[in-house]
Amino acid sequence: MSAFDFTCNEDTSIFIFKGELDTLACMGFEEEVLTLVKTHKGKVAFDLQSVNYISSSFIRLCGSAATLVGSQNISLINLNKEIKKNLTKIGLASVLNIK
Amino acid sequence: MKIRTRFALIIVIITVVLAVVLSMCNLLYDFAQQDYYLESADSIINDFTKWNDINSQRNLGPFAERYIQLLAKDLGYIVRRDFLDNRKDYDYLTGNKELRKMLFDSTYINELQVGYAALIERDDKIILCSDMSDEGVNVKEWLAKCDVILTEGYKSLDNTDSLNFYYEYTSPDTPRDPDNEYASAFKIPDTNLVLLYSLSLEDYLQPINAEMSLKRESEAKRIMRLINYEFSQDRKFSAIYSVLSVLIIYIFAIPIILRFSKSITDPIRKLRDEVSKLGRGQFNINLEAKGSDEIRDLIVSMNYLGKELADFTENLKTEIMQRQRMETEISIAHRIQEATLPKIGSDFVFKGFDLGVKLLPADKVAGDFYDFFYCADKLALAIGDVSGKGISAAFFMAIAKAIMHNTILQISEPDKVLTEVNRLLSQRNDANMFATVFVGFFDTLQSEFVFANAGHDNVLLIKVDGTIHEIGEHQKIPIGFLPKSSYISEKIKLEKNDILVFYTDGITEAHSPDKEFFGLDRLKSLIRNNLNMKPQELCDHIVDNVDAFEDHKFYDDITLMIFKKT
Numbered sequence: 205m206s207a208f209d210f211t212c213n214e215d216t217s218i219f220i221f222k223g224e225l226d227t228l229a230c231m232g233f234e235e236e237v238l239t240l241v242k243t244h245k246g247k248v249a250f251d252l253q254s255v256n257y258i259s260s261s262f263i264r265l266c267g268s269a270a271t272l273v274g275s276q277n278i279s280l281i282n283l284n285k286e287i288k289k290n291l292t293k294i295g296l297a298s299v300l301n302i303k
Numbered sequence: 304m305k306i307r308t309r310f311a312l313i314i315v316i317i318t319v320v321l322a323v324v325l326s327m328c329n330l331l332y333d334f335a336q337q338d339y340y341l342e343s344a345d346s347i348i349n350d351f352t353k354w355n356d357i358n359s360q361r362n363l364g365p366f367a368e369r370y371i372q373l374l375a376k377d378l379g380y381i382v383r384r385d386f387l388d389n390r391k392d393y394d395y396l397t398g399n400k401e402l403r404k405m406l407f408d409s410t411y412i413n414e415l416q417v418g419y420a421a422l423i424e425r426d427d428k429i430i431l432c433s434d435m436s437d438e439g440v441n442v443k444e445w446l447a448k449c450d451v452i453l454t455e456g457y458k459s460l461d462n463t464d465s466l467n468f469y470y471e472y473t474s475p476d477t478p479r480d481p482d483n484e485y486a487s488a489f490k491i492p493d494t495n496l497v498l499l500y501s502l503s504l505e506d507y508l509q510p511i512n513a514e515m516s517l518k519r520e521s522e523a524k525r526i527m528r529l530i531n532y533e534f535s536q537d538r539k540f541s542a543i544y545s546v547l548s549v550l551i552i553y554i555f556a557i558p559i560i561l562r563f564s565k566s567i568t569d570p571i572r573k574l575r576d577e578v579s580k581l582g583r584g585q586f587n588i589n590l591e592a593k594g595s596d597e598i599r600d601l602i603v604s605m606n607y608l609g610k611e612l613a614d615f616t617e618n619l620k621t622e623i624m625q626r627q628r629m630e631t632e633i634s635i636a637h638r639i640q641e642a643t644l645p646k647i648g649s650d651f652v653f654k655g656f657d658l659g660v661k662l663l664p665a666d667k668v669a670g671d672f673y674d675f676f677y678c679a680d681k682l683a684l685a686i687g688d689v690s691g692k693g694i695s696a697a698f699f700m701a702i703a704k705a706i707m708h709n710t711i712l713q714i715s716e717p718d719k720v721l722t723e724v725n726r727l728l729s730q731r732n733d734a735n736m737f738a739t740v741f742v743g744f745f746d747t748l749q750s751e752f753v754f755a756n757a758g759h760d761n762v763l764l765i766k767v768d769g770t771i772h773e774i775g776e777h778q779k780i781p782i783g784f785l786p787k788s789s790y791i792s793e794k795i796k797l798e799k800n801d802i803l804v805f806y807t808d809g810i811t812e813a814h815s816p817d818k819e820f821f822g823l824d825r826l827k828s829l830i831r832n833n834l835n836m837k838p839q840e841l842c843d844h845i846v847d848n849v850d851a852f853e854d855h856k857f858y859d860d861i862t863l864m865i866f867k868k869t
Contacts, residue, residue, distance in 0.1 A: 226858070227691055227692050227859075230691075257812075260688065260689075260690035260691065260737075260739070260808075261690055261691045261692075263690060263737075263781075264690040264691060264734075264735050264736065264737060267735040267737065267784055268734075268735040271735060275785075292778060293758075293761075293776065293778060294739060294758030294759075294778070294779075294780060294781060295758055295777070295778040295779045295780035295781075296758070296780055296781075296784070297778075299780055299784070299785065
């Protein structure tokens, strides 16, 4: 069973994650996510509505995805307040197009 | 229980059950056959008796008929000669006791009355009769009561001297077989008298038949006894035969069973021995596949299993050796990494400050780092956290720290240090590794602290009065994330007993088994309550608290560096 749900709308690939995205969890799905990103190209959106914790490994995954599709084509959506605050604090809010 | 014993027991049980069932069937059949023979014998004897009765009647009947003919004739002559003597006085005869006795006696044979005798005056009355109640009865009236044949026969005496015939005896008191009554009528010459005799052949032959009946019963009993004896003997022999059969089966079958079961158990025993070798780690078993199909399959499977286990064990050994080598290498890496981290030794000179550091890796190697060293009159302080964990993080950490150390030696402005380090790390960073870094310079002469932050947790500034401030909220991205990033520097003045706490998220994001975060507030509270501790003591105390909070399970590297202005 995959740790995330994947849907593809027109030119946007949407990855819906759940739970805590700690280093171990990220190691489990990193390769699969990057393969899908490579395959579908276009814009990428990481939906974090059901996520309550992200580790630096997930931020690295976002960076890798941004490298593949271009930073202007990646976005993080539906973040909770705490995660948004942490990403803003480390200056990644604009880089990862937090919405 | 052993297979051989089981086989033997099963065969014994099957044989006994079969023997019992067959014996029961045989016994039931025997009893049925005995009944059949007894019934047949009984039937034959009864039929024979009936046939014998008829036969005796047929064979002896003529003698009886002849007997009464002669009797009637003789008595007739006796009556004429001895009682009439040419007299025509029939009254003389009436009630003559001597003649009546003669008539009466003549109807008896073997003390059994078998006949009827009457002296009749023709067309008048019965003069004498063996049945006294008929004496004096008018002949016509008497004949009216008699059978038609007797009546007609009597009339036909007009034309003949004697007459013999069968007739039907109609008396309701003693019903008889119609054909069994034989009559003989004799006209006494020179008289008007008729001597009538009738005889029951059945009664006449009764003594003979009675004796034959006795003989028949005796014979029947003998035959029954014979049949019963024969069958009881037959049953005895059957029982002996059954027991002997079972014994013979055992004598021949048990060695065969034992041999058969041995052919099964021997391969299994060998297989068991080989399997026990497997348990001792001797996997190269190669048993010859023989026995039944199932046993052969089992042996082939066990040989295959042994080979697979041997291969697996070999692979496992290789794997373990590789793992051990990797462990060794990681241990070496750990030692190397530890060696790259500065220690506060006895030779370290504190110039107006005190310092404490603590780094606890979650694995053997850490992705966190810290550094402190003097650049002229300035103390450079740095703390960092590489994304991820393990070897990759440790490797990146080693590079980042080395670059940073060298850069700091060349550039003494924190923002420029971070810009340069970021530029260098971003080159060929295909794995997109990055690190959050907080770097600062403490001017030991001016008591000023200049710092820059690349996405790292803010440093806590604890003033003498216990107030805690967070410094470094620059919102700048970690180094290595984007090639072209810029950072800013900030300067603060430190007063005596001011404390700076550098930490990584391994402390604030440490979580309990209940998934509760340790959090910044708990860290601040812990610091505030232990301000009197020396920096190193405070470091140890905080790490101990985190360790207990996580129930001694580190999920992330923990790094803490506490600087105190003295």
